Amino acid sequence: MSDQTLTRRPTFGPGPLHPDDIPEVKPRRKLGLPLFYCGIVTFLLIPIVAMIVYSFNVPTRNAITPVWQGFTLDAYLNLFAVQGIAEAFFTSVAIAAASGLVSVLIGLPMALALSRYRFRGKGVLNSMIFLDISAPSIVVGSSALAFFLSLNFTMGWTTILIVHVAFNIAYVVTTLRARLSGMGQNLEQAAGDLGASPLVGFFTVTLPLVAPGIVAAFLLAFAMSIDDYVITSFVNGSTETFPLYAYGFTKKGMAPQVLCFGTIVFVVAVCLAFLNGLLNRRRP
Numbered sequence: 001m002s003d004q005t006l007t008r009r010p011t012f013g014p015g016p017l018h019p020d021d022i023p024e025v026k027p028r029r030k031l032g033l034p035l036f037y038c039g040i041v042t043f044l045l046i047p048i049v050a051m052i053v054y055s056f057n058v059p060t061r062n063a064i065t066p067v068w069q070g071f072t073l074d075a076y077l078n079l080f081a082v083q084g085i086a087e088a089f090f091t092s093v094a095i096a097a098a099s100g101l102v103s104v105l106i107g108l109p110m111a112l113a114l115s116r117y118r119f120r121g122k123g124v125l126n127s128m129i130f131l132d133i134s135a136p137s138i139v140v141g142s143s144a145l146a147f148f149l150s151l152n153f154t155m156g157w158t159t160i161l162i163v164h165v166a167f168n169i170a171y172v173v174t175t176l177r178a179r180l181s182g183m184g185q186n187l188e189q190a191a192g193d194l195g196a197s198p199l200v201g202f203f204t205v206t207l208p209l210v211a212p213g214i215v216a217a218f219l220l221a222f223a224m225s226i227d228d229y230v231i232t233s234f235v236n237g238s239t240e241t242f243p244l245y246a247y248g249f250t251k252k253g254m255a256p257q258v259l260c261f262g263t264i265v266f267v268v269a270v271c272l273a274f275l276n277g278l279l280n281r282r283r284p
Contacts, residue, residue: 005031030120048266059254064256074161075256082255086256088245096225099164105174107217109208115180116172132170140167141234146237155237159182164228164233168221175220179213215276223269 004137055076058069080086114122144163153159187209191201229243246258 032248050201051259052263055256057256059256061198064259064274066252075260079257079260082257084240085242085255085257085261086244087244091157091239092226092242095160095164099162099168099225100221101167102161103168103172104214104218104223107169108176108214110169111173111176111180112206115177127194129170129173132167133174137228137230141231147233155235156239159235159237160232160239160241162226163231167226167231168277171224172217173221175217176210176213179216181207211279212276212279219269219272226265 019154054064056071057064059065059075060067060069072198110125112118114125140163148155148159159187177186185204188201191205192198196204219251227243228241229247232241233244240248242261244280246254246262249255
């Protein structure tokens with residue numbers, strides 16, 4: 001008997017079903033969770049969309065209005081026409097960049113120690129990082145104010161930077177630990193076997209591998225710093241950041257340039273996040 005006879009499908013009588021005879025059952029598509037997700041994202045994006053749209057609205061008496069008056073680019077062409085807005089914006093950018101840089105310089109060694117070594121006090125340090133993230137902003141701001149007052153410290157640019165670094169370190173360490181957890185130490189050990197010192201191995205092997213995490217941590221710290229209002233309002237002294245400046249404008253009518261600066265910050269942040277993701281995908 002040939003193999004063709006043994007594998008031939010029966011044409012009559014009961015017998016086993018062939019896989020081709022079983023009808024395909026398509027799984028039902030559950031739309032509840034996708035709709036809920038889209039609704040949440042839409043709700044979060046509505047204020048941002050409104051900010052972008054009304055930044056092109058014709059103002060009434062140099063203040064924004066909820067009524068659409070017409071399309072104009074005058075606010076963008078005269079970004080620095082409002083007194084004090086440029087100083088407040090560049091102060092926020094400078095503090096955010098400095099706090100992000102300092103937070104990364106402090107947070108990278110902490111993340112390496114917490115993810116790769118065992119030492120006394122590691123559990124306490126992990127708890128402090130969690131408490132730093134979960135602590136309410138008003139508690140952090142009031143405690144920082146009491147601390148600086150006890151030292152007779154002059155409130156201003158320096159105190160804002162110190163406080164921003166203090167709450168940014170926890171986010172930087174968490175981000176870098178997530179990056180380091182997916183990396184092994186095989187390449188570093190191989191570099192050591194080839195004669196590289198620990199310092200050379202760090203700069204030639206570890207640092208390039210963790211570079212995407214460093215960029216992500218810096219951008220997160222930058223965003224947290226430039227966006228902060230509550231903590232900054234406790235320790236700013238005479239220094240005015242952009243969130244404080246924008247809140248002060250709400251009492252007398254907000255100038256459209258405030259929305260323009262907010263739109264610029266949002267667009268730049270989205271472009272940087274997209275560029276970072278694109279570079280990570282192209283990285284071999």
